[in-house]
Amino acid sequence: MAIERHPAARVEATGELHRLLMPGVTRRESLLEYRGRGGYAPEGWAWSPEELRDRIAASGLRGRGGAAFPTGRKWHGVAARPGPRVVLVNAAESEPASAKDRILLLRRPHLVLEGALLAARAIDAREIVLYLHANATAVRDSLDLALRELRAARTPAPRLRIVTAPPGYVAGEASAAVRRANGGPAKPTSKPPRPSERGVGKRPTLVQNVETLANVPLIARHGPEWLREVGAPSLPGTLLVTLSGAVNRPGVYEVPSGMPLQRIVDDLGGGVVGGASVQAMLVGGYFAGWLGPEALAQGARLEPESLRAWGVSLGAAAIVVVPDWICGLAQAAWLMRFFADESAQQCGTCLSGTRAMAAVFAKLLRGTASPAACDRLHLWAERMLPGRGACGHLDGAATAARTALQVFADEISQHARAGGCGRPETVILPGFDGGDLDVTA
Numbered sequence: 001m002a003i004e005r006h007p008a009a010r011v012e013a014t015g016e017l018h019r020l021l022m023p024g025v026t027r028r029e030s031l032l033e034y035r036g037r038g039g040y041a042p043e044g045w046a047w048s049p050e051e052l053r054d055r056i057a058a059s060g061l062r063g064r065g066g067a068a069f070p071t072g073r074k075w076h077g078v079a080a081r082p083g084p085r086v087v088l089v090n091a092a093e094s095e096p097a098s099a100k101d102r103i104l105l106l107r108r109p110h111l112v113l114e115g116a117l118l119a120a121r122a123i124d125a126r127e128i129v130l131y132l133h134a135n136a137t138a139v140r141d142s143l144d145l146a147l148r149e150l151r152a153a154r155t156p157a158p159r160l161r162i163v164t165a166p167p168g169y170v171a172g173e174a175s176a177a178v179r180r181a182n183g184g185p186a187k188p189t190s191k192p193p194r195p196s197e198r199g200v201g202k203r204p205t206l207v208q209n210v211e212t213l214a215n216v217p218l219i220a221r222h223g224p225e226w227l228r229e230v231g232a233p234s235l236p237g238t239l240l241v242t243l244s245g246a247v248n249r250p251g252v253y254e255v256p257s258g259m260p261l262q263r264i265v266d267d268l269g270g271g272v273v274g275g276a277s278v279q280a281m282l283v284g285g286y287f288a289g290w291l292g293p294e295a296l297a298q299g300a301r302l303e304p305e306s307l308r309a310w311g312v313s314l315g316a317a318a319i320v321v322v323p324d325w326i327c328g329l330a331q332a333a334w335l336m337r338f339f340a341d342e343s344a345q346q347c348g349t350c351l352s353g354t355r356a357m358a359a360v361f362a363k364l365l366r367g368t369a370s371p372a373a374c375d376r377l378h379l380w381a382e383r384m385l386p387g388r389g390a391c392g393h394l395d396g397a398a399t400a401a402r403t404a405l406q407v408f409a410d411e412i413s414q415h416a417r418a419g420g421c422g423r424p425e426t427v428i429l430p431g432f433d434g435g436d437l438d439v440t441a
């Protein structure tokens with residue numbers, strides 16, 4: 001049985017609900033088409049900056065870039081700082097298991113751009129920075145075209161510029177994006193100051209994920225209650241889920257938040273390839289942690305509170321399904337190596353912590369880790385490393401290690417006893433790409 005390692009390369013975008021991804025929009029939507037679907041309708045622009053901020057806060061919108069931070073609170077916070085201010089659209093999508101931001105930008109660039117323009121109005125920003133990876137050339141083309149259309153239509157806008165960064169996991173972190181936009185390397189800075197205090201050009205900067213911004217024009221137009229009509233009360237609205245790994249129908253799906261994970265795998269993903277069982281899954285992306293099959297069976301749902309109860313987070317809603325017939329510990333060990341390789345190598349603790357955890361996982365895989373090394377790994381992952389890095393990278397690595405130790409506990413024992421589990425160690429987690437998607441659906 002073969003599992004595509006980069007299903008995002010031929011992703012289908014569909015779903016139960018069509019709010020951000022429209023069924024008829026399978027290629028780049030022009031400005032004219034976007035206007036035909038209600039884009040830039042006067043109702044959305046009737047609000048004063050303060051009213052806009054209040055509407056977004058009342059909707060309960062929370063960030064879709066990983067931390068699920070309340071968007072309205074962020075807007076009020078940045079607006080309270082002395083101007084001029086900046087909006088940075090975080091289109092990096094550094095998470096290898098995620099394809100949803102690129103799908104939005106390839107298909108509905110104007111929805112995201114209108115969201116950015118409304119955000120700029122809400123916080124009185126003079127500049128909008130569109131931040132993406134240099135190898136995402138199709139996304140860049142889509143944005144370039146959209147910007148040209150806006151200029152040709154003489155749409156009032158602050159200064160808009162595109163900033164690119166080389167591939168890298170930490171390049172998508174907010175302070176790394178700001179640093180890059182300021183001409184530096186795409187590596188995180190220590191906080192304070194936060195981007196909201198001192199960001200692009202030393203100005204207070206609102207960093208917002210692409211999917212978060214895509215919700216903004218619709219909330220401005222239809223009202224805060226519109227967002228709350230679907231989804232879990234703790235995270236109103238839909239989520240764009242990138243489903244990959246051993247499922248029959250990988251793709252990007254728009255679902256109400258709070259959907260049971262089992263339904264996502266069975267109904268949307270068409271079940272596990274070859275009728276196999278789920279051994280484990282990553283739910284929010286690489287930094288969000290491993291989940292075992294019992295969580296599915298017991299009704300774990302795609303929303304922060306339900307996932308927190310299982311020790312994982314929602315992250316970017318990027319789900320990778322690992323079937324029972326491959327070695328799960330090999331996936332976990334590969335992921336720890338990924339974290340070590342992708343460290344910005346700026347903080348000693350991150351560099352040595354990620355490397356040390358990866359080294360013990362490599363030994364767990366071979367069944368050669370000493371009891372003392374296992375004890376140290378537990379200590380690092382559970383107590384010593386969380387909260388110690390300048391950005392969330394080390395936290396992500398510690399979460400991946402902590403949850404892997406729980407989810408793959410039986411497998412770790414088996415590897416210790418027999419030097420392996422006899423299953424193929426083929427890694428199905430996508431490697432870092434960050435580049436173009438061939439959207440064929």
Ligand SMILES: Cc1cc2nc3c(=O)[nH]c(=O)nc-3n(C[C@H](O)[C@H](O)[C@H](O)COP(=O)(O)O)c2cc1C
Nearest residue numbers: 063064065090092093094172173174208209212392
């Ligand atoms: C290591 C790391 C990588 C990240 N990569 C991304 C990314 O590629 N895209 C993104 O939107 N947010 C990413 N984030 C989260 C951002 O720091 C920030 O929270 C987010 O862009 C804010 O937007 P939101 O509130 O709309 O989610 C990353 C965070 C960390 C710690």
